[in-house]
Amino acid sequence: MFWSSILLALRAIRRNLMRSFLTILGIVIGVGAVITMVTLGNGATRAVSDQIASLGSNLVMVRPGKRLGPGRDEAGSPNFKAGDAEVIAAQIGSLDAVAPVANKSVTVVYAAHNWSTAVTGSTDAYFAVGNWRLADGRVFTEAEQRAGKAVCVIGATVRKELFGDQPPVGGELRIKNFACEVIGLLQSKGQSAMGMDQDDTIVMPLRTLQRRLTGSQDVNTLMVSVQDGGNTDQVMADLRSLMRERRKIAANEDDNFSILDTRQIADAITGTTKVMTMLLGAVAAVSLLVGGIGIMNIMLVSVTERTREIGIRLAIGALEREVLLQFLVEAVALSSLGGIVGIALATLASVGLAGIMQVPYLFDPAINLVSFLFSAAIGVLFGYFPARRAARLDPIEALRHE
Amino acid sequence: MNATVERTAPESGPLIELREVTKVYGQGPAAFPALRGVDLRIDAGDFVAIMGPSGSGKSTAMNILGCLDSPTSGAYLFRDAHVEKLTRNQRALLRRHDLGFVFQGFNLLARTTALENVELPLIYRGEPRAARPAKAREALDAVGLRQWEQHTSAELSGGQQQRVAIARAIVTNPTILLADEPTGNLDSQRSHEIMDLLVALNRDRGITVLMVTHEPDMARYAKRVVRFVDGRVDSDRHNGEKR
Structure with a gap:
């Protein structure tokens, strides 16, 4: 039996080719759309969290002003001094490194090439804090930092724009009115989670930047990296009270600086990406529903x-x-075929689109299974139950x- | 299967018998009595034409005899077994093994070849795969459509479709062939061909034929004519007798 x-179910499918095809098509579209969208969303989330991880894991940033982002209030929020970094390093425990950072946008010239980029002035701690590795050369020495020597380490984008394929170490850049020797090349980190090119950078000793480019003693940011296993919350609380003390803030006044750790940034950004993935998933679920209808x-x-x-x-x-039984077999066969074709097409589309979008392809068994079962359920439901009534x-x- | 409907059962009484059968459609004030107490006995080997005006209950009686519909009250005996007490599955098995149907609208499966249509009852009977095509071809041969076996219903004329339906009804070698207005959709020449076929099946194979028709021309082929009026048997006489 x-x-x-x-046999009878297969004959029925063959007899009603158009009906069978349309049923399969509905399932293919539903399953394919859901899997593709969710897979790409997952890939994007992974890409973002990978980039955040490249920032450095236990990074805490102290910046002037009450808060970050638009509407940031910098009035009455003085910059930091290089001394702040030394005091933090001396007084707060379980830190890896503390780097005072100042920035300046400049145009850099090498031979016939010129390039506009941002110069960062800091100490050698900057490389540890920012999770940078050297591709070539070395970082600056204590003596070079103290003396404010004209040496610099460049990022991969600056190297490409100025040196092309030539080895940059030993070359001399002209920055404004002084010549600066390239002593190191940073490994590429790619785009940041915000979409900025992290490799478009030049790092030189803080004192060199302050003397020759900004002409002030100011430091924009204090970057602090916490030891692995260190208590980041404790460090942030210590930092806050130390900075309030050093900036002579009365007990009834608000902070005129803000402290942020990368986990918060990471949480915020991955949170956004997850919302996007859910949104895509919802759109895809609608297409699954439309396919079902x-x-x-x-x-x-x-x-x-x-x-x-x-x-x-x-x-x-x-x-x-x-x-x-015949109608059940027919419905299950059509639904399964549609589901399998849908999964195959979704895999092709996901791999292709992930390549174009430069996000990793992550196979998600759960969404494959769920969308397959859902569409199969619709197919079986509407194929089988009218038949049962009849x-x-x-x-x-x-x-x-x- | 119920042992009492075995073919080998002693043929003491008539093949089928209706006793005081009624059928009411609908409920309450809208209830319509299609059959108001029908008594009918049909012996094996008979060829019965059931006639009557529209709404006289002739098709309802036919559907009850064919186990396609259930009576509201009364008894239906098939070889002394009470059909009205059988379960749905038992009645399906009775249709499978003993009954063959021919409908006014042919009721062939759409987009299906003549051969596959005729094979269908064999599949439900569990005939081995290898034996099916030969039996189906034999039945198609009997209705003269052997060379049309690969044509679908849409590619056949009405008369040919009805002959495929007859082949499908007789492929299982049923005890009774039930034909509801088998010539209702056909022109007169096709109608006479179909009737000749039914007569031959009755005469050569001993199949009991029950046929509903409103055409006196077609009823003349039968051995016996039962006339329904208002849900009751009005007259029942053998052909050749005076009205």
Whole structure:
């Protein structure tokens, strides 16, 4: 009985090629859209968190002003001094390194090439704090930092723009009115989570920057990296009270600086990406639903013909359960085929689009399974239940169905 | 299967018998009695034409005899077994093994070849795969459509479709062939061909034929004519007798 039901179901699929094709198509579209969108969303989330990890894991930043971002209030918020970094390093425990940072935008010239970029002045601690590795050369020495020597370490983008394929170490850049020797090349970190090119940078000793470019003693940012296993919250609390003390803030006044750790940034950004993934997933779920409604329509449109067919089968001696088994096999076969084709197309589309969007392709078994089961359920539901209703009629009623 | 409907059961009484059968459609004030107490006995090997005006209950009686519909009250005996007490599955098995149907609207499966249509009852009977095509071809041969076996219903004329339906009904070698207005959708020449076929099946294979028709021309082929009026048997006489 089982084999004959399979035979009859396959004959029914073959007879109604257009109906079968449309049913499969509805499932393919639904399954394909959901899997593609969620897979790409997951890939984007992973790409963002990878980039955040490249920032350095336990990084705490202290910046002047009450808060970050637009509407930042810098009035009455003096910059830091290089001495602040030394005091922090001396007084707060479980720190890896503290780097005072000042920035300046400049145009850099090498031979016939020039390039506008941002120069960062800091100490050698900057490389540890920022999770930078050297591709070539060395970082500056204590003596060079103390003396404010004209040496610098350049990022991969600056190297490409000024030196092309030439080895940069030993070359002399002209920055404003002084010549600066390139002593090191940083390994590439790629785009930041915000979409900025992190490799478009030049790092020189803080004192060199202050003397030759900014002409002030100011430091914009204090970058603090916490030891692995260190208590970041404790460090942030210590930093806050230390900075309030050094900046002579009265007990009833608000901070005129802000402290932020990368975990917060990371949480904020991955949170945003996750919301985007959920949004994509919701859009895709709608397409799954639309596909399901398509299947439903096809099944319901053909219900008259199918009801008459069931009447004929009952009249010539089919048992109710044989008819039901046949329609169940038919619905399961079509739904599974649609689901499998949908998964295959979604995998192709995801791999292709992930390559174009430069995000990793991450296979997500859960979403594959869920969308497959959902569409299969719709297919079986609307293929099987109208058939079940028809099979329970008296044969003559099914035959007369209009 | 119920042992009492075995073919080998002693043929003491008539093949089928209706006793005081009623059928009411609908409920309450809208209830319509299609059959108001029908008594009918049909012996094996008979060829019965059931006639009557529209709404006289002739098709309802036919559907009950064919186990396509259930009576509201009364008894239906098939080889002394009470059909009205059988379960849905038992009645399906009765249709499968003993009954063959021919409908006014042919009721072939759409987009299906003649051969596959005729094979269908064999599949439900669990005939081995290898034996099916030969049996189906034999039945198609009997209705003269052997060379049309690969044509779908849409590619066949009405008369040919009805002959495919007859082939499908007789492929299982049923005890009774039930034909509801088998010539209702056909022109007169096709109608006479179909009737000749039914007569031959009755005569050569001993199949009991029950046929509903409103055309006196077609009823003339039968051995016996039962006339329904208002849900009751109005007259029941053998052809050749005076009205």
